Amino acid sequence: MNALLDLVLIDLYDCDRKRLLDADLIRQGMMEAAELMGAEIVGDSFHTFEPWGVSGTVTIAESHLAIHTWPEYGFAAITFETCGNHMDHGAACRYLAKFFRSGHSKVTHQKRGFMEFAGTDFKYKQEVG
Numbered sequence: 001m002n003a004l005l006d007l008v009l010i011d012l013y014d015c016d017r018k019r020l021l022d023a024d025l026i027r028q029g030m031m032e033a034a035e036l037m038g039a040e041i042v043g044d045s046f047h048t049f050e051p052w053g054v055s056g057t058v059t060i061a062e063s064h065l066a067i068h069t070w071p072e073y074g075f076a077a078i079t080f081e082t083c084g085n086h087m088d089h090g091a092a093c094r095y096l097a098k099f100f101r102s103g104h105s106k107v108t109h110q111k112r113g114f115m116e117f118a119g120t121d122f123k124y125k126q127e128v129g
Contacts (some may be wrong), residue, residue, distance in 0.1 A: 004113030005063065008089045010078040010096065014103025020071040023048045023056065029099040030058050030078075034065055037092040039082065062087065076100055081112075 019025060023046045034041050039060035046056030052072060058065040063081040070076070078096060080089055089109065097105050 002114070003111035004083055005111065006080070006082050006087065006089065007110050007112055008080040008082075008093065009108040010076075010080075010093055011106040012076040012078065012097060012100050012102040013074065013105065015069075015074045015076055016101040017071045017074050019100050020054065020069040020074070020076060021048075021052055023054045026054050026056060026067060026069065029096060030056060030065055030067055032099075033092040033096050034058050034060055036095050037080070037082070037087045037089055039065075039087065065092075074103075076102075 019029075027044060027046045031041060031044065039058075039062050041058060041060055043059040044057065045059075046054060048054050054067070054069045056067050060082070062084050064079075065081075066079045068077045076096075080087075080092065082089070093105075093107055096102075
């Protein structure tokens with residue numbers, strides 16, 4: 001069955017707490033992950049919360065990557081939502097687990113946008129209009 005989107009949920013546990021506090025460092029890691037997966041980066045936004053924690057997104061031509069950190073628990077929740085069939089999600093997941101020095105992780109991958117259920121043929125590039 002063909003789908004329009006891949007949704008990858010990454011839970012990183014027992015991370016380096018200092019890395020989970022540094023928005024600039026997190027931005028660098030997420031940008032590198034996007035490049036490793038083969039995405040075309042078009043923008044980003046990161047915010048540090050008080051007293052701690054960072055949320056951020058990397059907008060890519062193929063959709064987005066997002067992260068939310070809980071330094072007090074050593075935890076990061078990361079999401080990749082991508083379209084196209086050329087993304088190397090595995091390389092990006094492995095990189096981020098190492099980057100955050102995660103003790104263990106859980107990765108969930110699911111497909112979204114099954115055109116068969118919408119009553120239309122799957123055509124990845126279809127003209128609108």
